[in-house]
Amino acid sequence: MAMKSLPNFNISGGTLDELTSILNRKVFFGYYNKLAAVFPNAENFSPVVSSSSQIVSFTLPQLIQVLSLPKEQIQDLIIISSNIPVQEDSFTVLNNKFTITLSPSSYFSSGLQMKPTQQSQGNKRFTPQFYQKTYELPLVASDRLLKFAENYNKDIPAYATNMNSIVLPSMVESNTQTKEVDLGFCKLPKISNDEEDLEVVMNYFAYASLNGSQVRQLNHTDPYLSRFAFELSDTSQHLKTLSIENNVLDKSVFESFLSQFKNGSLEWYALLFWGSENMVIYIDTVNKSYILWQL
Structure with a gap:
């Protein structure tokens, strides 16, 4: 999937096998002090991440x-x-x-x-x-x-x-602090190859990871103040966030975090990294593809 670079960040995409190689190179050899995920609520999926750092x-x-x-x-x-x-x-x-x-x-x-x-x-x-x-x-x-x-x-x-x-x-x-938040039913972004849509998608996951209220289906923000909710699709889904932060995270945290999501039988999920590089990654497990934003 060939995509153009957008101002202030780059976008790339490909297969999940390619993503594994990227994560091994960037994450396991970098320094990060916060890791977060945005994902659909699933009855049999409850990730647990801890660190003794x-x-x-x-x-x-x-x-x-x-x-x-x-x-x-x-x-x-x-x-x-x-x-x-x-x-x-x-x-x-x-x-x-x-x-x-x-x-x-x-x-x-x-x-x-x-x-x-x-x-x-x-x-x-x-x-x-x-x-x-x-x-x-x-x-x-x-x-x-x-x-x-x-x-x-x-x-x-x-x-x-x-x-x-x-x-x-x-x-x-x-x-290290770990926090899980139930966002309830939220509007979803439009996933497409359109550059403007992709910018909205990146902002959506970054905002949702911070438990932003405007992603929620029953958001009541005045459209004169923000039209963010109007840029989303009409589709909604029950979402959760999980974050671990407040220290340089050691390799074992990433291995546990990524392994649980990889084996979690989710249709999709998004990962966010803050540290030596800031990254947002959308993983589509159905189509076995990813989109990576490097900020």
């Missing part, structure tokens, strides 16, 4: 305590400091390594043996000077590192998945 905030002694645990317990902990490369300290956990990067004032009072970062080895008059040390995990903390940690009074933000057994409740700043 958490946004946490460590003190440095707490972080050292966690990083000293066996590697299999900390393999899903990710910390990439937002302070890089501004003139602040940073702490990074990535690929089974713990890296400390300190500003001169922190370094000279730390008592740690560190080397200038690669970026600091240029023109010292114009390049901020930072010092760095990398540790293999699990961490074997020296007395100097422990003493430095005790005197370090800044919290360290982190993203953690499947860490319920070791993340203390006092560390948790944000948990």
